Amino acid sequence: MSQWFVLYRKEWLELIRSGKLIWVPVVFILLGASQPIVSYMLPEIIAGAGNMPEGTVIELPTLTASGVMVQTLQQFGTLGLLIIALISMGTVSNERLSGTSAMILVKPVAYSSFVTAKWAAMLTITAISFGLGYGAGWYYTAALFGSVSLLAAAGSSLLFGLWLGFVGTVTILFSTLLRSAAAAAFSALGAAALLSIATTLLPKALAWSPGKLTELAAAQLMSGHASGLWPVVSITIISIIAALALAVWHLRQHPSIEAV
Amino acid sequence: MALLTVKGLTKSFESTQAVNSIGFTIHEGRCVALLGPNGAGKTTAIRMLTGLIAPTSGDIEFHGIGPGADRRSLIGFLPQVPAFYNWMTGREFLIYAGRLCGLSAKEAQTRSSELLERVGIASAAKRRIAGYSGGMKQRLGLAQALIHRPKLLILDEPVSALDPIGRREVMELLRSLKLETTVLFSTHVLHDAEELCDDVLIMRAGRIAVGGSIQDIRSEHRQPILSLEIEQDEHSRKWLQNWLKTPPAYVKTYSALSGGVRLVVDDVNAARRNLLAELVESDVRMTKLEIGHTTLEDLFMKAVTE
Incomplete structure (x- = not known):
């Protein structure tokens, strides 16, 4: 176990030294805060544009506080997801390509520790960034539109956070399977998009799909409860474990690429 | 006493047989050179010993470890081109390597200082590895291979990439190391093998062409x-x-x-x-x-x- 913490500490140190621990939370906070602020200012922005014909009446739907929070989540679902894929895409493949994985894995290091330490570091930075970003969104929504119950916000953040963690795990899996970091990010985002679309198109058949997590998070926000939650959560957790196991298995077969 | 016995070790890639049923024994305390031209299969053989490549067939048996024990804990390995985390300092990397090999935080620190001194990069210990020269990286690589006092030190072409001065210095280091532990190193330069080693294994096209102690081979x-x-x-x-x-x-x-x-x-x-x-x-x-x-x-x- 102490060896696992040594590995985790190294990942953590790398997050700090590379500056990721600064810029990723900052971007998430900007994403989270900008959505309620922009929604609030939108009528004025349009009025200030000044090129409207005289007498134009613009009717904007009245936004509820929870509606704004759902929009904020959608921001995290696109740009946030992209950032998580970008910071995780090289986590294993870069080490295999540069040869550092060969340096480490000739030591008595468990392959599973090597992968899970990276995975835990990814979860940590995701949790911190998303927590701060969502918190910022919640704060500005409360200030500008009216409060959203903390319980609904917290529940939806757990569900949505699980989705982010799932996509991060898939990125790490592809980072282990593929040589190219860019291909890993592309595959992971592609898989996430496919899963989301398929779940929307076939809601009945894919009622258990992890792609449903975003929908559940929104439902949790709007109505305070999400039905059909547990199958999705369990399947997601099982998929995460399976992805990690596959990554470990593949790494054990091919600890370094330059060796071949 | 035999430390390592290899029998019928074979590795084939899709179309080629990189290593073709080689067998040898390494005795404790010996310095063994794996000699051969480029492409003879030296690196593949070495990587199988370290566990970085799974053999297609054959046995690698370390004596004196229990069944199921991790043989990697007995091996210190320096690859042909050692790679490091460039954002770490030399000292940090050594401590990291030591901790991964199961040393306590304190042991890892004292051992790191000791080795940095020994390989002659103590003055650069607190600098980022990104700024190290090739020779310094080679020394750091040697230090990280030694951190847990391995029973078998495996070095893949340790001096090939160095300039004449760096080469001389690393050879001197190896000369003192071979008194402490068993060393297996690969080289395509006969002179290096002759200078340091007790035994040679000459490889050609994936096979061992000649093997034995230098003296025996010479007289035979x-x-x-x-x-x-x-x-x-x-x-x-x-x-x-x-x-x-x-x-x-x-x-x-x-x-x-x-x-x-x-x-x-x-x-x-x-x-x-x-x-x-x-x-x-x-x-x-x-x-x-x-x-x-x-x-x-x-x-x-x-x-x-x-």
């Missing part, structure tokens, strides 16, 4: 040699040409030298007597006649080109 394959050089006048050259057309029975093989010929012979005394007589009789203007023995280099060349 030692053959007498006559080198003859002549002046480049018409008469002497003609004589040599004619003489080589039907060489006497004692000449086993011969090869041309600049201005002469090198003969591998079986009976050195008969050869000497006969050749001198012929030279005198035909009035050949000889400039040099040397009698010696085949070197390890001759054997190496023979083993890898045959």
